[in-house]
Structures are given as structure tokens and as C-alpha cells.
Amino acid sequence: MTGPGDLPEAATRRLESGSFSSGLTVPDFGACLQMGLRPVGLVQGFCAMQWSWYGAGSPYMRGTSPYGTSDGGQGAYSQSWRCPHGLVSAEHRAWGQNYEQTWVESAWLQGFGSAYGRLIEEAKEVGAHGIIGVTDTSHNLADMNVTEFHMLGTAVVVEDAPAPPGGDPWSTYLAGQRLAKLIEAGFMPISVIAGIASVRVWAYCMTEYLMEGRVGTYGWGGATSTQEIEQVSEGHLAARALAREHVRRQLGSDMLHGVSITTAEREVGSGDQVLECTLRGTRVRRFKGFDPMPTPRPTVRLS
């Protein structure tokens, strides 16, 4: 598959068979019908991406200058640290750098985006207005350096409502009563959104020593007590802030609801790390004014 409009023939035949399939639980299915949403098909999107960390687009090694900011591409995050010890030896890590691995982010987004595009394509094929109860996963395929992106959701038609603009269905991670409450609160789902940030921490001497406890009485650095490992803290903060910024760029002025955040750390050497942060959630837009619900009544269950 190379893009939209090329669903396998069998898939098209199955989707046109007249019966529906749904990934909803029975309670969610009931709530869905109650809301006037008619399930029309369990739709999915796949994409298998080869994962070459230092492939095309990567600078392969760390940046060539402690002063430069060009490692991850234009406007990418980069921060550098310089050794406080002076000339020690050729092996001494005289400078360190944190930088955004934009090529990793692009590859991930390509995988996620392709799977999402194919999910939408299947939903359009069955004339859906929206996709609810979306789940997405990404994991390695067998022993290969390949990641599978898989998205799944239930395509629905809103009874007696016009088709969405351009025929593109809206999508949401929510389903059932949670979706009903979202609508009651005056929010309409627009689409599921995900963003990733990948930050490489290339440690300088102090970070290396501090991560191994070799500062103070037993090591370099002159410090005699605990201290913050600034380069690593900054790397973690940058990964999270960048992921948030990446989803913000897709949001416009809408709201990202129910964000789930996943982080991963991979140690690649003494003090060296790859830090990743992924955010996903449902982009929602207010379709009616703010109308606070009545103060809920506290209850105690007798059971």
C-alpha cells in the first residue's frame, strides 16, 4: 500500500457486505445506539516501518560543534554543556549535547500517520461520519528492526445528520458513556492526535561522573554533596515539552482531551541516553457555550 484510495479488493468487498462489525463492548454499543450512532464497521489501519535510528537524515554522530544548533534540523532543540576541568586527556568528554532527533520523530509520525490515514480511508469507504473507541499500538515485529503501527476503531453514522465536511470522518479514543458525557458537556470530537519527541543526551564529563556517582570524595568534579544532574533533567524536560509542542501544532486553538503520556529511556552508554515521550489524546472543539453542570450530589454506597 502506498497511500489512500488503494484498499485491498477483499476489504472493499467485506465492507460492502451489508452487515456491520464493531469493536465496542456491549455497554458501549448500547450507549452508542442511545446517542443515535449506528455502527457500520470495525475499521483498521496498519503500517510497518523499518526503524533505522541512524538512517537517512540523521547526523549519524553528535553535532560537530559545541556551539551549533544544527544537529536535528532547522529550529530543532539543541543544548550544549562544556567541561569545567580544562584540558585533561583526549578521552575526556570536554563537551556534551542534548539534541532533538527529528528524523526519529518523522519516521514515527510517518508510521502513525499512514496507519491513521488508512483507518480513515476504510471509514470513508463505509460512509461513516466518525470513528469511535479508537485504540492504537506500536510494537516491534518479530526479530526485525521493524515497528508495526496498528489503529483500530468502530466506524459510525450519526442518524439523520449531514456528512462531515469533505466526507472526512471525525475520530476519538472515547466511546460509550464517556463519549456521551463529552457531547453533553458541549464538546465535539475532531480527531485523535499523537505526537512524539526523541531527545539524545550525549553526556559531557560531569554528567557521566554524576550518573555513576563519581563526583565528590571518590571522583572528579570537586563537589562533596549531592547535586542535580542538569543535562539529564533538561533532556527529560525537553522531551516532554517538545512532545507537547508537537501536538499543539496539530491542535490549532482546540482542546486536547484525556491525554495519555508514555515515556521511554534507553541507555546507550555511560551517561548517554535516548529519551522519548509520546502524547496522545482526542482533539475536541466546543460546539456550544460554557454551561456548567449542577453541583454533583455526593453519595455513599451501602453494599
Next chain:
Amino acid sequence: MSPDSPLPIDVRAEMRSAAAWLADGGAAPNGRAVTSDLTIDEALLLHSIGWEPVELVFGVSVTSVPVGVWTWGRGEIGAASDAHNLAVHTAAERLGRECAKAGGHGVVGVQVSVEVNPHHVDVHLVGTAVRPVEGKKPGQTFVSDLSARDFVLLSNAGWSPLGLSFGASFIYAPRRDAATAIRQSSQNIELTNLTEALYSARESAMERMQASGLAMSAQGVVGVRITEGPMRFARHVIGFTAWGTAVRLVADNHVYLKPDMVLPLDDAVVQFEAQSLRGR
């Protein structure tokens, strides 16, 4: 639903009207985008007391622990306790700063992750900055690990969260002498060296947590959570950490919430998630 309207919302009509609005172009609002990790229930609860989410905010700090501190010794391992406290305070301060920068009045539902490693302590805090819908003047920014539900209950009861209170202590369990160890090896007997280390670590950690609450002029700490036991990489060291949200009564008196008693008549229902399709 307005507070005066007793009629339930016709969700089918609402859905249809939302879909028609979207088909008609669905104009996006003006202003800055909002990010939030609150569930829809939590967002609605916040709305019920006139608050709204503003931004997903983060606070992280990684601090060093000098090599050699976990080997045998006596008393408290001051360097480890200091590293823990420094990491927690720095991360919480950053979280508060991000909240203030985003225009929030406080952070709720903070997920606290603390990992003590042999050579560094990692603290990660994630939460949602919130503010009143009617632009009230912000007081001091608070950070709280209470859920939005707990925040609403606390507010309705006349209390206000002030910040996260933390305390930690790491204590060497004193060695028994050889004769005692041999004598006790065939007995069912309390190992007082370990019990005493637990008590000692507990007292120091709880005292620090309460002291950090008092420093915020708190009257108490609610939702206290603790971890305790030997460190996985140094079994002769007992670690004890405690944290919770420091609170203060801001109303004249505590407001009793008068909950109604309900007796559910339905059977317990097994809940499913879409993820179950994947066999999980």
C-alpha cells in the same frame, strides 16, 4: 444543563446538532489551545465548581548520589535523603513554574514517579494546570496529587491545597554481632535491628513531610502515600518515603458535605475496554 433545569439532556439531539454543526464548518474558537490529561468525568467535575483545565505540565529532576554511600555504615545515609529531597523539591518547583507560565492557578492529578537508583534519584511529575473559568486573581500556585474529584470535594468542604509535601529517609539496618546472628538463626524471633531501622526511617521521613507542609502554612497533609522496605540494590538499607498534599482550611469552618445514602440494586458488572479485543 443549567443548574435550574431539572430536565435530562437529550443526548441524541445533542449528538445530531454537534454533527450538523461540524458539517457546517464547525468554527474553531479563538485563543490558545488547551491540553489536559483529565478524563471527561474529571473535566465535568471541575466545571461544576467553575474551574477548567489549561495545560498539561511537567516537572522533572535527576540528582546524583555519590558512590559508596550505600555500603555498610551507621545511622542515616544523609546523601541519599538529601538527593531525594533536592530532586522532589526541584521537580515540584518546575511544575509550579510551568503552571504559572500557562496561566494556571494550580496543578491537579499530579502523577508522582520517584525512582531511587544507586547513583541517582529520578523524580518525574506530570499533571494538569487548572484555573477558575471566571478570571479570578491567582493566589499562590498550588501543586497537588489529588484527583480532580478529590480537589472538588476538598474545595466544596472549604479547604484549599497548598502544595506537595514530601519526606524521605534511608537508614542502615545495624549489623548483628556474629554470636547473636548464630544464636538467632534457629529461633523464631523479632530482628530488632530491622524493626528499629524501620521506625527510625519512618520517623525521619514523616517528620520531614510534616515540616515541608508546615513551611507552606498547612494545617495538615491529606492522601498520604508511603513506600517502605529494603532498597533493591542494598538490602541492608531501609528506605521510607512519604508524600501527600498539604492543605489549609480557607472557609470559616469545615463544610460537611452531607452525602446521600444509596443502595445499588444492580449486580456487579464486568467492565470491558476496547483493548480487550487484543486479548489483554
